[in-house]
Amino acid sequence: MSDESHLDELFQRYRAACPEVEPSANFMPLLWHKIESRHNFWFVFQGLARAVATASAAVCLLLLILNLAAAPKVQSTGPTYTDALMADHTAERTYYTEALRNTPPSMEGQDATPRH
């Protein structure tokens, strides 16, 4: 007989050697008692959790309303800084057009090569 089968046999003997456990008469009443006590705990816990969640939501809403009411009203009377920047950088005012504009009138129409 190999070691493996010895071990298998030992496992079987172990199973046979473990005593059969009979449930006591109090097993079911105690079980239901435990289920109900945990049920009560969960009921109270859930109730508390729900109350806390509702209160938190109410406080958040209140703070949001207060925040909106207290915020200073920003009136846009004139052009903003970004508007001014946009106006200054139109498509016409590129580096090339700026160079043309700055060229003196005397040089306009002259070629780069000297005439003979």
Added chain:
Amino acid sequence: MLVEPELIEKARGGDAPAFNQLVLAYRKRILGTISRLIGRPEDVEDVAQEVFVRLYYSLDQLRAPEVFEPWLYRLTINAAYDYLRRSKRRKESRMADLSDQQVTMADSLAGGRRETEDREKSRVREFMDALFRHVSEEDRLLLMLKEVEGLSLKELEEVYHVKENALKVRLFRARQRVLKAYNAAVADGKL
């Protein structure tokens, strides 16, 4: 399965008498498994009740009545494992921890054939418990379910939610460790 799928469906729907019947059908099997897993007769009922309380509160999450037994085994293993973790911290005195002299004294008080059988059984249990100390708690539970409770690899796959091959490897390693301890014990003449 020890019960009809309809009974599980009823219990899942919150039917208390159906749940009661379910517990009555499975409690002896669960008590036996827990007794082998935790090895302390005084706490077996307590852990079994914890299993059924957990079952009561998680039954609505059960996918189908067909997987009820692996589900119940899973709850049993978890409850047994939780208990073992708790009791490790408590370090209670138990029969297995008594000195040889105390055990011999207890043995000498017993007499007759029944007592001899009981003594033999107790010797087998103690020997196996000593072998199981060579593997981790997780591996001991796995070996116990496979070799002693007789669960198939398919059932273990359902219980642990682990692929069969991984389970095979783990079981093989655990078995090898136990076998090594067994051979050492045989060589020392302990068996």
